[in-house]
Amino acid sequence: MTTAPAAPDDPFRGSPWPRIAAVALAIYVVYACAQLEVSWERLQSGLGNAAHFFSRLFPPNFSRSDLLIKGLTESLEIAILASTLGIVLALPLGLAAARNLMPAWLSWPARFVIVAARSLHPVIVAILFVKAVGFGALAGILALTVASIGFIGKLFTEAIEEISDKQVEAIRATGAPFVSVLAYGVLPQVFSRFIGFATYQLDSNLRNSTMVGIVGAGGIGGTLFAAFQRFDYDYVCAILISIIALIMAGEVFATAIRAIFIENATFADLFRRGDALRHVRHTEDD
């Protein structure tokens, strides 16, 4: 007869560190609140002010619609130009950065450019470009182009690095030149994901194009900021509603593009099959 192994004292014995970390976090939260003078009284006075502010937002005032439409149009132009330019530049850059296809002397510099383009927030980049090229839409376009290169370039590189080597190997074995290997062995494998990234970036640029105006880089953001400073809260409300409408229209447009390219849907299908369009969502949230 064999004896069963002795039961350990505590079958659920774990490390004490998670508990210590939780206590440390709680202490830090209290400390940070004290540092920033966040208190219950402060919250109460803030909420009272918020109620006053929200009551002044309504009803929205659309009377200065010419300025509103001009700002929105400019934002839309900034978003589309920046997305187009960003995609065109990110494609070769993302390809050059893929370590499974390119030599190290090419992929490392390409990766460096992509990381650099991602490392600063679009608003900071927009401020830099306003200082460099002056106030206006050009600065906004350049800022969002840099953001697009960073985002699409990184995801495109990752998509290429994850492709199946077998398909590439088969094309190489036919004696195809390198460019044809890319066109037939690599691009078909990443095309649908690329469309996903590109439409997501368009969506993101549309949102950001309404904001770069705050730092003087063109678009509706400048109008919004001015309205805030003049306490024209009903006009602020009109601008916010218009931005939300623009973003929603952009979302519908992006979904349509994805459906057509990724799922081979026809334009008429878009109005028919809501459920069929839902399943492809490759992009990551940023």
Added chain:
Amino acid sequence: MLELKHLSKSYVAGTPVLADISVGIPAQGITAIIGASGTGKSTLIRCINRLVEPTQGEILFDGTDMARVSGKTLRHARRHIGMVFQEYNLVERLTVMENLLCGRLGYVSPWRAWRRKFPPEDVRRAYELLDLVGLAGFANQRADALSGGQRQRVGIARAVMQEPRLLLADEPTSSLDPKTSVEIMELMAGIARTRGIPVLVNMHDVLLAKRFADRVLGMAAGRIVFDGPPDQLDDAMLKTIYGGEDWLH
């Protein structure tokens, strides 16, 4: 036709996967390479069209030493060597027709290929071949919509599109059921015979090798331990190739 001289390959220095292989492949007929997994069959096949870099030795294909060429010369030599893969290696998101025309990429400029402007003659041959492999009407289907047997038929048609002077096949039936395997081998053997293309095929199914091959090479531990017609492949020989004997009965 194809002459390997003292071919060696080590992925890790000091442990050769191929050890000093010297063998000639004639310009006709099917040569099957059999052997246990990990004896270097795939490596041998892949050295020939340089999907794997050989460590030492010569690979004389139509007088060119494949082991020495690079760049354009290598690509031009590869055009004449068709290859069929175990997992078909079709471009999944392209259509059957596009996959077939991949076999012409070595002949068509990238710019024309990108715009799908293949010579009409290539397209006509692609339709003929589709018909021949029993996939007439499948031209516009995407490759990922096909079954395994259908995919391998596309794989064979793609290789034949190259108008190869040598056909390599790396375990072409190992992912298929027994019935489909026989059909695929029959298709390949038929094409090889009617077009006079020599075939070098890896397989681990001994019965299939005996049935279709004109000549069998048995590999064990990176060396060729048997070279002869399939009817000389008796139990004693199989024991030498695969080791052990319990599995024979």
